[in-house]
Amino acid sequence: MSRAAAAALAALVLLVEAQPARAFCLARTCDPADPKQECELDSDDCPTQGKVLHWTSGCVTFAIQSDGSRKRGLDADDVRSVSERAFRTWLNADCGDDGPSMMIGSLGPVVCNESRHNPHGRNANIVMFRDDEWPYPGSIDSYGLTTVRFNRETGEIYDADVELNSADVDIRIDAAQNGVDLESILAHEFGHFLGLGHAAPEDEVSTMRVSWEGQGLDLRSLSEDDTAGICAAYPPGRRASSSCTPHNGFASECNVPVDELDGGCALSPPTNERHSASGLVLAALASVLSGARRRTRRPGARS
């Protein structure tokens, strides 16, 4: 081997060794919990088979369930404001030339308090509280659960809902000391909403890490690996549609067929009986968050 080749090889080895291990994990269509799929996992227990879960559009909306949390005294409007801040954390990620190619809009509040997807009806991506009982046996002491529904062949996300366990957990707004901080929980859950999985087990700083002290506000700030994850999922310059509507259109109620409300148009006049799609969507116009416009890093961010 020539001296030049040896030097190049040494440099390559150094370069490889200098690369930090991948700590973010993108969720995939292969489900490790399904014994029949026999998903392969990497050394950090991140699935390596299947398509990466992702929103195909460059704009996604969410809605707050109108009750908020009466038990914890959390008003739906306040929760919406906190949710927007939590989403903005992800959209502010610095991907180099630009932010992630994703915008988030808020719709609502909505009446529906179920996590569901209507394959033949209208939908909403809902943030909802469980004040009376956490409905999942065995899942004791859960803080939150995000359910993401997707096309198993392409990885396209159709719908995502976040359930928060206000029955058992003292969830508060700006809970730096007492209680559990809503924005911190939402920042983590919205990572799942956007298609990210948990970080590597040894990661102790990321918003998507697998262990958290339960106090403080540091989940609100992205780590370098969180940033790398969201930028990998939604790289700047990605070719994507600009549709902000939920799958099959928006509805406030749980089970609305596509041809109900307004004959298939999402811009019908409001009624007294239900939240109209038009009013809510127009209200959301001022609430669209863009990663590209808000590149200023939050104070205290690690990334």
Place this chain on the structure above:
Amino acid sequence: MLLDRRRFLSAVGAWTSSTLVERVAGASLARGLTLAELLRASAHAVVVTPLDARSEWAVLGGQRRIVTDIRVRIEDTLALSPPADAELLVRVLGGIIGTVGERVDGQATLRAGKPSTLFLTPVSPVLTYVTGAAQGHYPLLPDASGVLRLRPSPQLPSLVRKTGIAVTELSGRTLAETRELLGAAGR
């Protein structure tokens, strides 16, 4: 990049009518359970071998969700009371029915023929849930000497509180060590 009004309203009016095959994923943030809490919430602490699985719709808290019932053979009881039967059904959230599927991260990830230690919460004489979801699931893998040791479930929820929790207490233990640890924690 920010949507202008015309573009936004145009986008809002866009129609997506595809009804492709869908599945569901989820993830959770949960408080890390201590060994004493895990034992207190469980009726059985057993070694099992999964045999087969079947998914079905179930109503949980008024919501219709897919669950997967995994039939397991009881190999050994490490603590608490032994199950009445030699086999049990272990229910986890998620699964596939026809073209529709659901997935909930943080669930136990049992594999057919692969032994695991499970902490179980029964809801009927034959139907159980894994206590604390994946916090109550420990796959058994041989070390370099061929001795089976507990390892953390691969898809743990994000755990609040990282010291003194069952996952860190049990990981790496042999079955004999685990039996002793559970006995001490249960006293």
